[in-house]
Amino acid sequence: MLQTFTQQFLCFNKSYDVNRGRSSQSRIAFSNSNLRVIALLFFLLTSVSVSYATDASNAEDSLNEQQVAFDKLYESIDTGEVEIVTLEDRDEYMASLEAAIPEGDDIRRRRYEFYVCMTGYGFEFSKGIEVAEQYIAEAKQAEDQEAIARFYYCLAEFQASTSLWKNSIESINASIEASKSIGHKEYWAWGLAFRCSIRSLVGEFAExxxxxxxxxxxxxxxxKEATGDELLFDIGIAYRRIGFNDKALEYFNEMExxxxDQGLLLxxxxxxxxxxxIFYNKEMYAEALDLQKKALELxxxxEDYNGQAASARVAxxxxxxxxxxxxxxxxxxxxAQELINQFGITNSNEMIEMxxxxxxxxxxxxxxxxxxYDRAEDLMKRGGNRRYLSMLYEARSKNYEMLGQEKEALQMMQKHxxxxxxxxxxxxxxxxxxLRYQFDSERSDLENKKLVAEKKLKETEVEALKKTQRWQLVAIVLGGLLSLVLVILIVRQFGLSKRLKQQALTDSLTGVANRRHIESYCKTxxxxxxxxxxxxxxxVFDIDNFKQINDKHGHVVGDEVLKKLSEFCQTMLxxxxxxxxxxxxxxxxxxxxANLENAYQVAERLRLGLQQISFGSNDQPFNITVSLGVAEYDKNETMDQLIDRADEAxxxxxSQGRNMALEAKSTRENKDKVDT
Ligand SMILES: Nc1nc2c(ncn2[C@@H]2O[C@H](COP(=O)(O)OP(=O)(O)OP(=O)(O)O)[C@@H](O)[C@H]2O)c(=O)[nH]1
Incomplete structure (x- = not known):
């Protein structure tokens, strides 16, 4: 379907220059009203609906059901859901689109009306102009720039169709202005592309x-690169017409x-x-002829490519x-003339005539x-194509020469x-x-590149900064982890040293303070x-007859006694x-x-408590007794003296029979004893 439309569209699109003089040898006119309508519709489908669809999808969130339904239908041609081949298809589609306009939604109504404007008037150009102007007035009142851009475009179409080139360009300019004001690059491009083809027709090739x-x-x-690519052909032609043949060839090659690729035969x-x-211009006639033969073959x-066949034959x-x-x-x-006659076109063609x-x-x-020549000159003067006229004058000069009319020949040559x-x-x-445009755009390209480079530099700097920040963060995290590890190590070390210290202070068998520790504590x-x-x-106390326990029950049991005793004593203190x-x-x-009395009580408590404890295995239980010496500190004695006194007790x-607690003698008593 796309191919059909594209081809028809191309046919339609060429209908201006076909009559007005696009290329010297391809000015064959063929168009009919159906084609125009369908071609216009195709144009809409490939540009307007697509661009609108993009806008619509952006704002989809805020749309109500009816609006979504309208937009969907509006886009359905673009998505291929609706296919329009005939005028009946078009009428059916337009009717359903009209029915889908949400009530009171003037923006969508104007979108629909734009389709009406573009496809509803066929060859009724003046009616089309009238309607378009009316739509423009309404859109202006509603300050709907999008609609203004579209309706001016429609007006320009009708003006161009009636050869009102100047007016058409003015309308396109107004359309472009409106598009620019809403920043719609595609509409803007759309206007420029249209102006491009009109300017080409009126001989403003550079513009x-x-x-x-x-x-x-x-x-x-x-x-919309694909839409942009449709301009390759026009760009090529413009380059060719201003004499940049190589540049033109580049574009034609790309277009071909x-x-x-897309199977667009036309x-x-x-x-x-x-x-x-181009080869003709370069006087490379053999190459030109080969290409023309190829075009004719295609x-x-x-069957329905007679127009193209005619163009190829004229070329x-x-x-x-x-x-x-x-x-x-x-x-x-x-x-070629025969083929053209099949279209029912009776007007002669200036190029064929010449x-x-x-x-x-x-x-x-x-x-x-x-x-x-007479007929050709008449047509060319009416068409205003000076390029053709120049060619004609040269040909006529030769003709006069052949006819022996030297004076006329000279005049013609002078005109030429x-x-x-x-x-x-x-x-x-x-x-x-x-060249100036190219220079300007190259310069702006350069400036853009510079801007892009600067932007890139900034981005690199920002990226570097971010990287640094990331590294800083990593360093901080690593630092933190390191500190944590250090803390853990320190804590562990602390624990270790504490344990070591503890070990250094503790008796390994019983877990109570060892001698060094208890002495130091005692001193303090x-x-x-x-x-x-x-x-x-x-x-100071000692297990009675512990040797016997060891001997009878073994050292292991003896150790157990020491452990259990220690545990018990600690609970009693x-x-x-x-x-x-x-x-x-x-x-x-x-x-x-604790004074002597207090200590004695403790000693007794220990003694009595310990003898209650059962040691050994179940089948060989036994009890122990302890003997204790209790001494109160005399501020004048040393620790050793105090311990000695307790030991003595x-x-x-x-010696008094064990299993008893005795108070130590006072220091004086003890001194006396030592003295005696
Ligand atoms: N199982 C065990 N026995 C120990 C330990 N340290 C000392 N002994 C023993 O304790 C006993 C002390 O014996 P003696 O000094 O003769 O005293 P005793 O047998 O308790 O008699 P009296 O003190 O006179 O009641 C020795 O046989 C030591 O081997 C120890 O850590 N474990």
Missing amino acids: SLVDCLKARELYGQAN ELAV GQIQTIIQKSF ADEQ MAGTLIKLHRYSEAKQQLDQ QMGMALDGLEQPELAVEY LELSRILEKDREQQQILV VLEQAKQHSADASII RQLDKLGRYGGEEFLVVLPQ LYRAK
Whole structure:
């Protein structure tokens, strides 16, 4: 379907220059009203609906059900859901679109009306102008810039159809202004592309080229590259007309590739013909002829491609004349005329007329040629194509010469030279214009590149900054982790050293303070007692007959006794009191703030408690007893003296039969004893 529309559209689109003079040898007119309507509709489908669909989808969130339904229908052609091939299809579609306009939704109503404007009036151009102007007035009142842009476009279409080129360009300008005001690059491109084709028709090739180039750029920016590519052909033609043949060839090659890729046969044929004109201009006639033959072959393959076949034959005739193959040229022209006649077009074609004259001159029938030249001159003067006229004057000059009318021949040659000079000057100016545009766009390209580079630099800087920040963060995290590890290590180390310290202070078997520790504690307690004039006492005790226990039950059981005893004693003591293993089976208890009486009570409690405990295995249980010596600290004695006194009491207890607690002698008593 797309191909059908595209081809029809191309046919339609060429209908201006077909009549007004696009290319020298391809000015064959063929259009009908159905084609115009469908082509216009196709145009809408490929540009307007798509662009609108994009806008609509952006705002989809805020749309109500009816609006969504309308938009969906509006876009359905673009998505391929609705196919329009005939005028009936078009009417049906327009009716359902009209029915889908949400009530009171003027914006969507105007979108629908734009379709009406573009497709509803066929060849009723003046009616179309009237309607478009009315729509514009309404859109202006509603300050709907989008609609203003569209309706001006529609107006321009009708004005162009009635050859009101100046008015048409003014309308396009108004459409462009409105598009620009809402920043709609695609509409803007759309206006420029239209202005490009009109300017080309009126001979403003450079301006036309600039418009097309800019339009293509804008289509690209609006992500409509494919629509922009449709301009390749027009750009190529404009380049060719201002004499930039190589540049033109570049565009035609690109266009041909695109046409082949997309299977657009019509586009392919037209491009090949255009390419042949370039070789013709370069006087490479053999190459030109090959291309024209190729175009004709492609056109002949299709039944309804008579128009294209005619174009190819006219082009071929021009080349054959240059090659002095006049009868072949005449034959091609006859066949071209025949094909054109099949369209029911009775108007003669200026190019066919002129070339027929040239062929007849070549065949040395100058008398016959005159009437062809006359008709060609008349048509060309009416059409205002100076390029063709210049060619005609040259041909006519030769014709007069052949007829022996030297004076007229000279006059014609002068006319030809004069017009050629003007055309050459024009061309130079147009080339300058294009070069200036190219320079400007290259400069703006450079500036853009510079801006892009600066932006990139900034982005790189920002990225670098972000990277640094990221690294800083990583460093902070790593630092944190490291600190954490360090803390853990320190804590562990602290724990370890604490454990080591603990181990250094603890008796490994019983878990109570070892001798060094209990002595140091005892010393501290005594110092404090001395300092604060407080009481302090100690108990020294020893398991009775422990050797026998070891001997009878074994060392392991003996160890168990020591452990269990220690555990028990600790439960019997105050928080302040401390138990320590003083020797093998000898223990020292330090009791701060305890006088002799208090300490004795503790000693007794220990003794009585310990003898209640059952040791050994179930089948060999046994009890133990302990002997204890209790001494209260005398502020004048040393720790050793105090312990000695307690020891002495312990030994006394042992010697008095064991299992008892005895108070130590006072220091005086003890001194006396030592003295005696
Ligand atoms: N199982 C065990 N026995 C120990 C430990 N340290 C010392 N002994 C033993 O304790 C016993 C002490 O014996 P003696 O000094 O003769 O005293 P005793 O047998 O308790 O007799 P009296 O003190 O006179 O009641 C020795 O046999 C030591 O080997 C120890 O850590 N574990």
